[in-house]
Amino acid sequence: xxxxxxxxxxxVKRTGEKVFLECVQDMDHENMFWYRQDPGLGLRLIYFxxxxxxxxxxxxxxxxxxxxxxxxxxSLILESASTNQTSMYLCATWGNLANTGELFFGEGSRLxxx
Amino acid sequence: QKEVEQNSGPLSVPEGAIASLNCTYSxxxxxxxxxxxxxxxxxxxxxxxxxxNGDKEDGRFTAQLNKASxxxxxxxxxxQPSDSATYLCAVAFSGTYKYIFGTGTRLKVLA
Numbered sequence: 001x002x003x004x005x006x007x008x009x010x011x012v013k014r015t016g017e018k019v020f021l022e023c024v025q026d027m028d029h030e031n032m033f034w035y036r037q038d039p040g041l042g043l044r045l046i047y048f049x050x051x052x053x054x055x056x057x058x059x060x061x062x063x064x065x066x067x068x069x070x071x072x073x074x075s076l077i078l079e080s081a082s083t084n085q086t087s088m089y090l091c092a093t094w095g096n097l098a099n100t101g102e103l104f105f106g107e108g109s110r111l112x113x114x
Numbered sequence: 115q116k117e118v119e120q121n122s123g124p125l126s127v128p129e130g131a132i133a134s135l136n137c138t139y140s141x142x143x144x145x146x147x148x149x150x151x152x153x154x155x156x157x158x159x160x161x162x163x164x165x166x167n168g169d170k171e172d173g174r175f176t177a178q179l180n181k182a183s184x185x186x187x188x189x190x191x192x193x194q195p196s197d198s199a200t201y202l203c204a205v206a207f208s209g210t211y212k213y214i215f216g217t218g219t220r221l222k223v224l225a
Contacts, residue, residue: 040122042217090157102163103213
């Protein structure tokens with residue numbers, strides 16, 4: 001089974017702090033994604049990466065950056081956290097374009113910014 | 115702007131009934147269609163995928179796709195209280211990494 005592990009399930013940070021959310025997968029998938037999920041807004045794509053050191057902006061990249069130094073690890077960085085970044089953050093992976101297209105999600109990281 | 119629309123619910127059905135969940139999408143270039151189930155406080159998990167017009171059955175679940183009407187649905191037969199969750203419709207575009215998710219329909223199965 002694919003395992004996607006997010007390092008922190010619950011975080012509380014203060015406005016202006018730098019926040020790192022880490023995601024590790026064990027299935028050698030090329031593609032990794034960061035979403036945020038908010039009530040009434042659904043899942044929105046922040047960034048994705050299709051290879052090591054490769055990244056592309058999603059629909060809402062403002063205020064976020066990402067790092068992918070190794071294939072199995074994809075990090076989301078909030079350079080200066082703000083209260084409107086309070087949300088559930090979900091990491092996901094996807095094998096390749098030829099497979100079923102299923103996204104495998106981590107357990108999520110619920111971030112509260114005070 | 116590509117969009118995926120779902121009724122937010124809650125949709126309440128009695129135990130043993132058929133639950134019908136609907137989703138419409140705006141882009142005719144959409145190629146792959148998915149239903150994810152998300153329990154409260156948990157992450158989404160895939161329950162059905164469908165790629166061509168018609169019905170696809172898997173146990174108590176049936177996905178239906180009508181590309182002409184830009185409509186995809188999920189039927190859950192013999193609904194159980196354990197089916198109570200939010201169901202997310204997702205649409206993907208062939209050869210891309212782009213998924214668009216609906217906001218989800220909350221289903222409540224009443225014992």
